[in-house]
Each structure stands twice: as C-alpha cells, then as structure tokens.
Amino acid sequence: MVEIIGSAKEDQKMAGDLNQKVEEWLRWDKNPKTRDEIKKLADQNQTKDLEKILMKRVAFGTAGLRGKMAAGYACMNDLVIIQTAQGFLKYLEQNRAAALKAEGLVIGYDGRHNSKRWAQLTTTIFVTAGYKVRLFGDYAITPFIPFSVKKYGCASGVMVTASHNPKDDNGYKVYDCNGAQIVPPCDRMIQNSIMENLEPKDSSWKVEILQNHPLVIDPMKDALDSYLKTVIQDMIHPDYIECNKKVGLTFTYTPLHGTGYMPVEKVVQVVGIKIATVPEQKEPDPDFPTVKFPNPEEGKSSLDLSFKHAALNNSSVILANDPDADRFAVAEKNNKTGEWKIFTGNELGALFGYWTFQTYKKFKPNAPVNKVYMIASTVSSMILKTMAKREGFNFVDTLTGFKWIGNKALQLEKEGFDVILCFEEAIGFMCNSKVTDKDGVSALALFSCLVSQLYGNGQQIVDKLTEIYDYYGFHxxxxxxxxxxxxxxxxxxxxxxxxxxxxxxxxxxxxxxxxxxxxxxxxxxxxxxxxxxxxxxxxxxxxxxxxxxxxxxxxxxxxxxxxxxxxxxxxxxxxxxxxxxxxxxxxxxxxxxxxxxxxxxxxxxxxxxxxxxx
The missing domain is CATH 3.30.310.50 (Alpha-D-phosphohexomutase, C-terminal domain)
Known part of the structure; x- marks a missing residue:
C-alpha cells in the first residue's frame, strides 16, 4: 500500500486517508482497466498521482460532469458514472417522482470512447429500480435529448458527451424535466445526493440485463420523425424551400467525426438543399484523427479538410457542426479574392438576428413585435440589443451558458412572449423553442435558407453582414x-x-x-x-x-x-x-x-x- 514518509500527525493522517481511498477503490471498481491503474500506482508508491485522482472528486456543475477519462474519483470512469447515476436516481425520486414514475428519463450518447457504456450503466441503474428509460439505440446528437424530454414528458434527460473537448475527455450532461439544462440549486442537490450514494450496488454493473428489457425503449425513429416535422419543417417557410431548390447551391458539410451526419442528411431533404460531406469526417470516430481539436470554433485548424473538399465540389459555403452537433459554424469563400472567411459566433448572431426576425414577420405579418424576445449571454455581442431598440422587439441578456438562456426562454414563453432566437458567441444558437438548448442542426437548416436567398440575389453572406453593421452600427x-x-x-x-x-x-x-x-x-x-x-x-x-x-x-x-x-x-x-x-x-x-x-x-x-x- 502507499507509504508517505513524514513524522507530522498531518502527514500520517493524510497517509491513512489515502490508503483508505485506495482500498475503497480496489474494493468498489469492477472495471479491470481502471482498477489495475490504481493498483499499479499504489504498488509503485506514486503518492502525488494518487492524491490528485483519489482525494478530489470531479464535481457536478456546469453541463453536469466533464473531465478526462482515467481511473480515480477526479476523472471520468465506470465507477464515477455509477456513483453519479445512483445519486441522480435518488434525487429524481425525491424531486421529480411523478414524472419519473410516468415516463422515466431519456438517455443518449455520442461517439466518444465509453459513451455508449456509460449510457448503458445509467440505464441499468434506472430500469433495475423499475423506471422506464428511452435509450437511443445509436449515436445521437445532443439536441435530441432536450427535445425528447419535452416531447415525452420525461423526468430528466442525460447525454453522455464532452461536446467539442479533446478526445481524452468525456462528460455527463443533465437536463431537467422542462427540457433545459439544470441550474442551481439542482446541481448542488444532485451533487449532495451523489455523495450520499457512493457505494456501488452489484446490480449497477450488470448491463447485460438491458437485452430485450421491457422498460428500455429506443426512441430514435419516433424522435427523429417528430424533430424533422416540428423543429425543422414547421420552422422553414415554404417559400424558403422553393428558393433553396431554385438556387440549387451545394454546401460543403462536416460533422467533425461526430454524430451530425445522419440527422443533417435527413434535414437537407426536408429543406431542399444539397450537401457534400467531407468523407474523412463523415462517421463518428472517438479519436478525431484529422483534427487537433474537434471544435469548429477553433477556425482553420479544424476546417482544413473542408476547404479542400469545397474546392473539389465548387462550393463557396462550408457548414460545420461540432461532434455532438449542438454548435454550428460557417465559412465562406470570397468570390473576388478566393480567400475564406470563418464567421465568428457574434457575426453569426447578427445574421441570425436579422434572419429570424424576417422569418417571424413572414410567418406572422400582423403579430405585434413587442411580444417578441431575443436572448444572448452577457459575454456575447449586444447586436441583438441594438436591433431590438431599433425594431421594437425585446432583448434580455443572461449569465454565460445555455442553462441560463434556456430557462429564461421558458420563463418568457410562460409570460406570453415569442422567443425567436437565443445565441451565445461560442457558436451556439437556439432557433426553435421545441429544443430548449443550442441546436446546431436546426441552426444549419435555417441558415442555409438565408444563404440561398442571398446567393439567389447575387450577394454573399459577408455582403449581408456588412449591410447589417452599416444599418445598426459596428459591433x-x-x-x-x-x-x-x-x-x-x-x-x-x-x-x-x-x-x-x-x-x-x-x-x-x-x-x-x-x-x-x-x-x-x-x-x-x-x-x-x-x-x-x-x-x-x-x-x-x-x-x-x-x-x-x-x-x-x-x-x-x-x-x-x-x-x-x-x-x-x-x-x-x-x-x-x-x-x-x-x-x-x-x-x-x-x-x-x-x-x-x-x-x-x-x-x-x-x-x-x-x-x-x-
């Protein structure tokens, strides 16, 4: 076992506490890989390394859990996921009992290492307790989870993803029964419940029970069909679809080795556009072999292959999602100089602000604009605030993060307002209240309609952006x-x-x-x-x-x-x-x-x- 040299009582106590944690881990962890990692460190007396991963714990906070995949309580692994799910179950039983009994929860996972297994471990814990789980049977985009929570009336939703983080990370994202990300004090209550339910039950490890289990439902087909109808088709004006078909642009698309390709392929059929997907990045790959960081917000380093394939397809516009498809990025080649411009999140926010307002007026020409709201986070551009002052609609900012934005949107809707756009500068856009979170796929659908209209009128995206800033002022x-x-x-x-x-x-x-x-x-x-x-x-x-x-x-x-x-x-x-x-x-x-x-x-x-x- 670990030996700590030192005569002070404090050192001796630390040695005892650490030894206790090592023994606890070896007793509780049934994953041979992570169990052996801890045993090896203990055998080699790697005290500092053990202290870092066993004496601290990954905390339940922003977006639930997120961290490096490795052994120890400070990392993401089977044991930590089981402890989290056990505590989360108790929290829901105490605070969302009616919805939990009626419709259970919905769980999805992305293409990262361990994502599917951790979704299955969570499902195992809930069905063992007698609750229904809608477990997506294949890789899902993150927006499907908040959409499904609202559609089915579930007590909660869990998405196993680390979004755009490096390949060694993974995460555990939790939605409340309203379809928005959890906010305080829920996160603290869940954390406390986790700490009260740390010892893993033997049944928590038995994922084999999920085979043909009557409480496990795969919602993929039903959720996808409903998403295409209520989130995409109902959001796109029929005139836009006709314009898309008439102009006939081919967009280059990349899901960056993530889960976006399947739903995007379905979406473009609904809205009448054509995409040429970067083949090397089309399918989910947990190692993200062609990019340093799987984040389109990083700019050219993540879009190099897209530029190459755009040239092959004679395409002037690149549309991109991050690996769990909740973010959306755009790049455009200047027809005069041949240079590519990657639009910032704030620039896209300005374009979405213009386009969603035009779309709203097209659907509801006689509706009073003083019943309309747009929302942005406090670190994002105030262009929407400027637009609101000039056009007569309302604007409010929130703390950083879509957990705040989504819950504010729900509050305003209850008060009778139409919330038509929420955005954050980190290329996050919510264009439809059916998904109370950022959604890179519906953003792609709506934005492609703007591009078709611009190109049909002989303009480029950058021309419209210039017009917006000329009219409202530089931001x-x-x-x-x-x-x-x-x-x-x-x-x-x-x-x-x-x-x-x-x-x-x-x-x-x-x-x-x-x-x-x-x-x-x-x-x-x-x-x-x-x-x-x-x-x-x-x-x-x-x-x-x-x-x-x-x-x-x-x-x-x-x-x-x-x-x-x-x-x-x-x-x-x-x-x-x-x-x-x-x-x-x-x-x-x-x-x-x-x-x-x-x-x-x-x-x-x-x-x-x-x-x-x-």
Missing amino acids: MSNNSYYFCHEPPKITAIFKRIRNFGGKDKYPSGILNNKYKIVSIRDLTTGYDNSQPGNRAILPVSCQSEMITFVFDNGLFITLRTSGTEPKVKYYSELCMSPDVKDKAVVESTLNEMVAAICQEFFEPDKNGLIPQTR
Whole structure:
C-alpha cells in the first residue's frame, strides 16, 4: 500500500486517508482497466498521482460532469458514472417522482470512447429500480435529448458527451424535466445526493440485463420523425424551400467525426438543399484523427479538410457542426479574392438576428413585435440589443451558458412572449423553442435558407453582414483565451485584479488611464457599481471567476474562467453608432485596448499563461 514518509500527525493522517481511498477503490471498481491503474500506482508508491485522482472528486456543475477519462474519483470512469447515476436516481425520486414514475428519463450518447457504456450503466441503474428509460439505440446528437424530454414528458434527460473537448475527455450532461439544462440549486442537490450514494450496488454493473428489457425503449425513429416535422419543417417557410431548390447551391458539410451526419442528411431533404460531406469526417470516430481539436470554433485548424473538399465540389459555403452537433459554424469563400472567411459566433448572431426576425414577420405579418424576445449571454455581442431598440422587439441578456438562456426562454414563453432566437458567441444558437438548448442542426437548416436567398440575389453572406453593421452600427469583437493548467494561478490573477489599486480597489483604467473604466460588474463577488447599492442583479457564483468592465469609449470586456476547460477567457466588444464608418479606426482601437487589458490585468508572461493559437 502507499507509504508517505513524514513524522507530522498531518502527514500520517493524510497517509491513512489515502490508503483508505485506495482500498475503497480496489474494493468498489469492477472495471479491470481502471482498477489495475490504481493498483499499479499504489504498488509503485506514486503518492502525488494518487492524491490528485483519489482525494478530489470531479464535481457536478456546469453541463453536469466533464473531465478526462482515467481511473480515480477526479476523472471520468465506470465507477464515477455509477456513483453519479445512483445519486441522480435518488434525487429524481425525491424531486421529480411523478414524472419519473410516468415516463422515466431519456438517455443518449455520442461517439466518444465509453459513451455508449456509460449510457448503458445509467440505464441499468434506472430500469433495475423499475423506471422506464428511452435509450437511443445509436449515436445521437445532443439536441435530441432536450427535445425528447419535452416531447415525452420525461423526468430528466442525460447525454453522455464532452461536446467539442479533446478526445481524452468525456462528460455527463443533465437536463431537467422542462427540457433545459439544470441550474442551481439542482446541481448542488444532485451533487449532495451523489455523495450520499457512493457505494456501488452489484446490480449497477450488470448491463447485460438491458437485452430485450421491457422498460428500455429506443426512441430514435419516433424522435427523429417528430424533430424533422416540428423543429425543422414547421420552422422553414415554404417559400424558403422553393428558393433553396431554385438556387440549387451545394454546401460543403462536416460533422467533425461526430454524430451530425445522419440527422443533417435527413434535414437537407426536408429543406431542399444539397450537401457534400467531407468523407474523412463523415462517421463518428472517438479519436478525431484529422483534427487537433474537434471544435469548429477553433477556425482553420479544424476546417482544413473542408476547404479542400469545397474546392473539389465548387462550393463557396462550408457548414460545420461540432461532434455532438449542438454548435454550428460557417465559412465562406470570397468570390473576388478566393480567400475564406470563418464567421465568428457574434457575426453569426447578427445574421441570425436579422434572419429570424424576417422569418417571424413572414410567418406572422400582423403579430405585434413587442411580444417578441431575443436572448444572448452577457459575454456575447449586444447586436441583438441594438436591433431590438431599433425594431421594437425585446432583448434580455443572461449569465454565460445555455442553462441560463434556456430557462429564461421558458420563463418568457410562460409570460406570453415569442422567443425567436437565443445565441451565445461560442457558436451556439437556439432557433426553435421545441429544443430548449443550442441546436446546431436546426441552426444549419435555417441558415442555409438565408444563404440561398442571398446567393439567389447575387450577394454573399459577408455582403449581408456588412449591410447589417452599416444599418445598426459596428459591433466589433475580439475574443480569445489563455490556457492555464494551475488553478491557484488563476485565483491569484483575479485576486490581483480585485485589488489592483489597493485593497478592494479595482482598476480605474488602462494605458495610464488613456481609456477609463466607468463601471464594473463582478459576478463572483456580487459587486456592480452600475446598480443601486452596488449589488449585481444577475445571479452570482463564487465557484467561477467573472468580471465585466465598461470603458468610457463604449468598450465592454468580460474576463472569466471556463466551466469545462483549463482556460482564462476574455470577451470584448466595441459598439459604435451607424454614423461611424471608419472600420479600420474602430478595429485599431479595439485591438489596442484588448492587448493592454490582457497585459496589464493578466500579466501572461509572469503567470505562464499560454495564448490561444489557431
């Protein structure tokens, strides 16, 4: 067993606690691979490694669970999934009992290593307890899960996926009975329930019982057919379908080795467009062999093969989904220069804002626009807010993440409003209230109709984007991130920012006050000097770092940590009136300010931060 050398009582206690955790793991884990990993580390007296993975636990928080696949309580593995599912079952029995008894829950999985097995382990635990489970019989896109929760009236939904994370990661995403991602205090209640149900039951491992089990239903065909009708066909105006067929564009499409190809192939038949799928990336592959990161948000590094195949197919527009198809990306070749432009999430948000509003008016020409809402997260472009002021509809922003956006959309719908678009700058779009989460497949369907109309009128996407900014004013963003694999350094960076001008004094400006800060909102501490009593009105969480600064020239910048990755992120936007026409000056000012903020506030060289590279 593990030996820790040291005479102090604290060291001896730690040695005893660690030995207890090692013995516990070896007693509970029935997966030979992960069990042997822990045994090998213990036999080799790898104390530090064992402490990292056994003395800490992966926490249930943003998007449920997400982490590296390996042995130990701090990682994703069979035992952690069983403990999670056992605790989640008890939570649902106590808090969603009626729906659980009536319709059980729905479970899906992507093409990553272990995803199917962890979906089966979860299903085993629930059917053993006597509850119905709609387990997708093949790889599913994440949007199918929230859609199915609402369609069937389930108590909850679980999607085993790590979305766009690297190949060594996996995750466990949970939806509430309303079809939206869980929000506090549900996450804390689930975490507490997990901790009260850690010891795995022998029955929890027996996935063989699922074969022909009467409580297991495969909803794939029914859910897909319903999705195509209510999410896609009912969202697309018949005139758009005729335009798609008439213009006859061929789009290059990539699912990035994920689950998107099958549903997208069905969707394009409904909306009347043609796609040429990148063959090397067509089928799910857990190793993502052709990309460094399976995330279209990374830009050219993830779309290289798409560019090549677009040339072969004489295609000017690339449509992409991330591996679980909840995100959507677009690239376009300039017909004059031949250069490719990859649109940012904020640029796509502007285009979706224009197009969903036009679509709404086409379906409901006499409906009052003051009953319409659009939603964006607080780190996303405020272009929708600008549109709302000019067009007469409503806008509201929320905390980062579709768990907040989706639940806000449901609240507004209950109040009698039509929520026609929700978006987040990380290429997440919700264009249909049937799916209360971002949905890259329905976004693809709606956006392709806009492209067909533009190309049919002799325009490109970038031309429409220019028109939007000419009409509403420049909304120019500069967003990126630093990698930081040492959490204490991140904590120190944000502590320094909060005491920049002395104890409890935030920065007053940058570049020797060339640009002055006029307001500060800190959603970690709850401070907001733009609100009465300096108290923030958006929800506050001490579990993550998030500070927004507003400068005297109209720049907004938010500094925050990622909930799922070892990153320090920044999101900036400089919003100008339509009278400002010199884009180069706006861009130069924005870049100067962002560079100064990163250098002065983060001190990246001193703190060993690794900048994003694309």
